[in-house]
Amino acid sequence: MTTTYAPFDPAAYLDSDEVIAEYLTAAAEDPNPEVFLCALGDVAKARGMAQIAREAGLGRESLYKALSAGAHPRYETVNAVLHALGVKFTVVSAVGERPDPR
Numbered sequence: 001m002t003t004t005y006a007p008f009d010p011a012a013y014l015d016s017d018e019v020i021a022e023y024l025t026a027a028a029e030d031p032n033p034e035v036f037l038c039a040l041g042d043v044a045k046a047r048g049m050a051q052i053a054r055e056a057g058l059g060r061e062s063l064y065k066a067l068s069a070g071a072h073p074r075y076e077t078v079n080a081v082l083h084a085l086g087v088k089f090t091v092v093s094a095v096g097e098r099p100d101p102r
Contacts, residue, residue, distance in 0.1 A: 010039075014046035021087060028089075034069060040078070041067035043085055055084035 014020050020043050027039030044052040044067065053063040057080055066073040066081075082088055 010042045011046035014043055017086065020046070020085070024087060037067050037071065037073070037078075038069070040081060040085075044081060047085060052081060052084045056080040 010023070014023060024036070024039055024043060027036045030036065041064075044063065049063060050060050053060040056063065056077075058066070058077070063081070065071060066077050079089075
């Protein structure tokens with residue numbers, strides 16, 4: 001007997017501002033920057049890629065390309081997408097989370 005699974009699409013579960021914020025926060029904490037860009041793409045897909053591209057001042061194809069695997073989008077592009085999604089970066093102190101270098 002062979003078991004088949006449907007592909008997992010995280011965009012289907014990104015249905016509230018709180019869930020989206022938690023998802024992006026967790027992705028931003030990963031040391032691999034592609035994880036965050038992929039998550040940003042998932043959120044843009046959940047909200048409507050064409051609408052987010054328009055609100056970010058990008059073409060839809062440009063947005064897909066900027067958030068594709070291996071892409072290196074400019075900060076301005078990422079910031080415009082975050083703004084279009086209604087979220088923002090927040091910087092907090094990591095003191096206490098890092099091991100003491102002594």
